Amino acid sequence: MTSTDLKKAGLKATMPRLRVFQILEENHKRHMSAEDVYKALIDSGEDVGLATVYRVLTQFEAAGLIARHHFGDGHSVFELDHGGHHDHILCVKCGRVDEFIDETIEQRQREIARNAGYEMTDHALYIYGICNSCRNK
Amino acid sequence: MTSTDLKKAGLKATMPRLRVFQILEENHKRHMSAEDVYKALIDSGEDVGLATVYRVLTQFEAAGLIARHHFGDGHSVFELDHGGHHDHILCVKCGRVDEFIDETIEQRQREIARNAGYEMTDHALYIYGICNSCRNK
DNA sequence: ATCAAAATGAGAATCTTTTTCATCTGAGTT
DNA sequence: AACTCAGATGAAAAAGATTCTCATTTTGAT
Ligand SMILES: [Mn+2]
Ligand SMILES: [Mn+2]
Ligand SMILES: [Zn+2]
Ligand SMILES: [Zn+2]
Secondary structure (H helix, E strand, O other): OOHHHHHHOOOOOOHHHHHHHHHHHHOOOOOEEHHHHHHHHHHOOOOOOHHHHHHHHHHHHHOOOEEEEEOOOOOEEEEEOOOOOOEEEEEOOOOOEEEEOOHHHHHHHHHHHHHOOOEEEEEEEEEEEEOHHHHOO | OOHHHHHHOOOOOOHHHHHHHHHHHHOOOOOEEHHHHHHHHHHOOOOOOHHHHHHHHHHHHHOOOEEEEEOOOOOEEEEEOOOOOOEEEEEOOOOOEEEEOOHHHHHHHHHHHHHOOOEEEEEEEEEEEEOHHHHOO
């Protein structure tokens, strides 16, 4: 992420924007909440406001730089849009998150949308379960 | 829904519980938020607290009487568990909601969970798009 | 009718996210 | 390098959904 990339997205290259993007790149966690990003920023000695983190994440999402997900625990999580679309499988015990993409499902979804008269814009699929390690203890 | 049904679920047969269930049965909207249910109750002349509506809906969910969904606009919606599991397709313009069930997808999900080492407990699939009538105007 | 346990209503509290607003900064212009 | 100002920021307040607290009421069994 460079100043030029931000300008391309119509955003000024400001310190908070560069740093938020860096934090996501550093991959502390693959999926980070706004609070996670904020804390990482503070820990790194940066002086940003939480409101700015929310604003910047929303702008990055609008610009297609990151994806937002709702894992079901009441807050949004974000991840760099590396590798494009995929879905998630979550452990309800330990919070572990795995990713997958299934072309059969992707295609059926398109068909279902078409049959229902919709022009599909997006979709979200979450599988919840108990992961291997949680099951064996 | 009778007092007996509630007792079977380990819940005392109270007025708020009976009335909340009735509201859902009356099918004002197929998918109602806690606030929706609360307003319907007030309109019907009942004197209940919003906190009680939230409590009762959560208890009904735990008892398997109703299902809770997260359509993505920041609040939970509930529906009677008639007909069992199904998924949803939503219009991002007008809020219209359609329902569907696809055995191919259901089966692929089970396989994905198994391959990832998870014992699946639940899943949620939301397709977002623009409905026919919103597209033609 | 009596009584303990469970449930309720009102309002406070919590949690996440957004808004407001005075101040500051990025990046063209002189 | 100084000048300008639209756009960006931080702090705090506000908003919106949901949960918690607690004094009071109701239920269901005796
Ligand atoms: Mn992911
Ligand atoms: Mn439904
Ligand atoms: Zn686990
Ligand atoms: Zn529509």
